């Protein structure tokens with residue numbers, strides 16, 4: 001055999017499941033003579049791309065990683081004292097390796113199927129408990145996208161929850177001493193919905209103002225000053241004004257929590273609980289509030305319920321379905337959140353426990369205090385009266401510029417404001433760092449540091465004034481007090497991981513969610529310090545690697561979408577929707593069309609679409625779908641014409657959420673343009689477009705991309721994600737800005753996310769995917785996603801009605817299996833979803849976009865054998881349903897109704913079901929070799945909603961569970 005010295009293994013062949021032989025076999029089975037024929041039968045000819053994607057040639061994994069390391073090393077890791085909500089932290093190795101770098105955690109989906117998600121649900125309950133106890137609040141969610149958007153959510157929740165006395169109040173007061181990114185985001189979010197924002201010094205707060213409904217205060221404030229606001233909160237209450245605090249979890253181990261001052265809402269970021277700064281994200285923001293607001297809380301709340309045997313079990317509470325239920329009446333569009341990072345922060349609290357956290361906080365505070373004392377000896381004045389980690393040093397201009405130069409040469413970043421330098425300390429700083437800071441200040445005034453450090457350190461103490469010093473206990477639950485040895489922690493993490501089904505077990509064919517391969521080579525750079533340890537507001541020249549990556553990625557995504565430019569700022573799909581709509585709004589306003597505020601949205605749209613439109617100040621007009629699931633073009637035309645003078649946009653998902661490439665899409669875009677509107681394309685289904693067509697080619701004006709779907713960022717159990725928007729030429733000037741770092745268009749809208757480039761540190765994943773696939777690889781992946789879907793359709797269509805197909809009888813990249821008829825024999829779609837667990841599978845998407853159905857999306861990454869395993873399971877389940885039809889199985893007491901079956905049930909001494917244990921737990925031969933055991937039986941969701949408990953289960957019950 002001849003030797004070939006160049007490697008032949010392409011990454012594409014690892015990413016894609018089917019081999020060339022499989023492809024031939026599948027094409028034959030589905031009755032297509034070639035891939036080209038299949039695509040022609042699936043995608044309307046008029047929108048097919050007639051040129052290859054203009055992207056760099058594909059790189060091998062090894063070559064990419066080598067080259068990317070060189071790019072990463074252009075980022076310079078300076079010690080950051082900048083603060084402003086981003087602090088250096090030490091990620092405990094056991095969490096880094098076993099959570100952040102572990103596909104068992106990062107490839108899981110949002111825990112809708114609670115019986116196979118008890119691990120991450122428990123981890124999230126730990127997170128919620130941490131937040132509740134540190135903030136002193138009655139409940140918390142898990143989680144929001146960043147501190148700034150969490151503050152905006154607080155504002156809108158309070159606005160929607162005004163007491164009777166304040167029914168018409170519309171003013172929200174914001175203490176000017178708030179982080180700049182929060183301030184900017186509040187401007188973005190308040191403007192379109194008509195909330196009057198009043199940003200001013202707290203001394204100007206007039207609580208008797210009848211128009212005032214709420215106040216937001218940063219605690220400690222941007223200067224680092226911690227102020228006791230108990231009297232202010234009490235006075236606000238007397239005047240029916242609600243109070244929100246933006247705060248810092250670590251500080252609250254030492255400071256009186258806002259909850260004890262009477263706050264209504266407390267928000268912030270949990271970043272410094274073991275999640276790297278990552279040049280801005282991703283990190284989990286928290287949102288804690290009072291029970292009274294429990295039905296208004298944005299995002300996901302994890303609650304405790306019971307399973308069929310009465311055992312405690314966790315599941316997501318009602319709020320989770322907020323947009324799908326409330327749609328245009330929803331006040332928040334939050335969907336994908338920051339689950340993986342919330343899990344990490346929760347584990348950080350478990351790992352350190354209350355004592356450890358207090359120690360970290362004390363050390364941080366001690367370093368700030370020591371530095372202040374030492375600087376005082378050199379003649380520098382520290383201006384904060386009470387502080388936690390941030391000191392404010394008065395300096396003149398000359399001193400400041402000298403200090404800045406010395407600091408930079410010592411590879412340190414301070415925060416510089418007129419007349420003062422701010423220094424924020426954190427867990428990663430040491431005594432040596434404090435000494436180095438003091439030396440820099442000394443050099444600026446030509447002094448020599450000759451201090452007795454031993455004496456200075458000897459009398460450090462936490463001497464916060466009464467009222468500000470925390471006196472209450474926190475994290476007393478056993479879970480925060482028993483896993484401090486690494487072995488215990490490791491085993492706890494593994495124990496939880498083992499309860500959850502993720503992509504490491506089997507395919508997760510969630511329609512609209514695109515659970516494809518998250519390749520290891522794509523994930524490796526995420527935890528490189530060159531990406532993790534940069535502060536988002538560090539000087540730009542220290543982030544040259546990041547900027548190079550952003551520029552390339554922007555170019556690539558712009559090429560893929562067929563548009564003119566891309567903003568990387570939105571940090572979820574729903575944030576992308578909001579950003580896109582705000583850009584459309586700004587465009588109309590720039591043309592004097594302030595009145596254009598109607599958003600046409602098809603009834604099949606994802607719930608975030610109408611919610612985002614309302615947040616952008618638009619009015620939603622629904623457009624019907626016809627019996628084939630397509631947009632009813634006649635209805636659309638009528639509505640577009642009727643609202644012609646006020647039309648802002650259409651929001652359309654393509655291919656549709658019904659899994660069809662609608663033939664009329666070009667005409668649809670034209671109708672909207674003819675009536676003065678812009679076309680917003682929801683890019684959730686881009687996995688069916690890349691390389692074969694594009695939103696730009698189709699005629700849309702803006703689309704968001706869920707990088708956590710099409711571009712391989714793992715779902716993380718419900719986040720992180722990224723939702724960049726790509727736009728046509730006329731919208732480029734309006735792309736979003738950031739108040740600290742220059743970014744966005746020439747007439748940029750205010751910030752959409754806290755950080756200028758959203759969750760920057762996970763962008764390497766999508767970057768790696770595109771770089772290793774190249775244009776041809778990406779296009780092939782799209783073809784295979786369509787082929788895999790049509791193969792599943794071929795295997796299942798004689799067992800389950802397929803609800804919609806395109807003109808050529810083909811599915812796009814996903815399809816809807818209609819399960820509604822089975823109600824005749826009492827079988828609900830939920831029963832099928834739960835029964836799939838017994839076969840080792842996560843259910844496809846349940847009841848979206850059509851109630852009572854399953855939407856299946858296999859993606860290109862699954863092999864034929866995995867597709868067959870899934871289809872075998874679905875066919876076997878259909879046979880089990882048939883047994884009920886045929887009277888062979890009882891209508892109430894059958895394998896579907898009793899699913900999932902746990903090991904406890906199968907191993908119990910008594911077995912009272914009218915079918916065998918083998919049928920229950922090993923329903924097909926393959927299951928025996930690879931059994932996944934759900935750890936709880938069917939969970940009673942209604943019970944959990946009626947009895948909402950969102951903190952760790954009580955100690956007594958916990959103890960009995962451990963003993964079992």
Ligand SMILES: Cc1ncc(COP(=O)(O)O)c(C=O)c1O
Pocket residue numbers: 334335336512513572573574575606608609653657682684685706721723
């Ligand atoms: C069609 C569609 N649009 C929008 C979204 C919202 O995206 P995200 O969850 O990233 O906010 C989703 C999420 O599943 C979706 O399926």
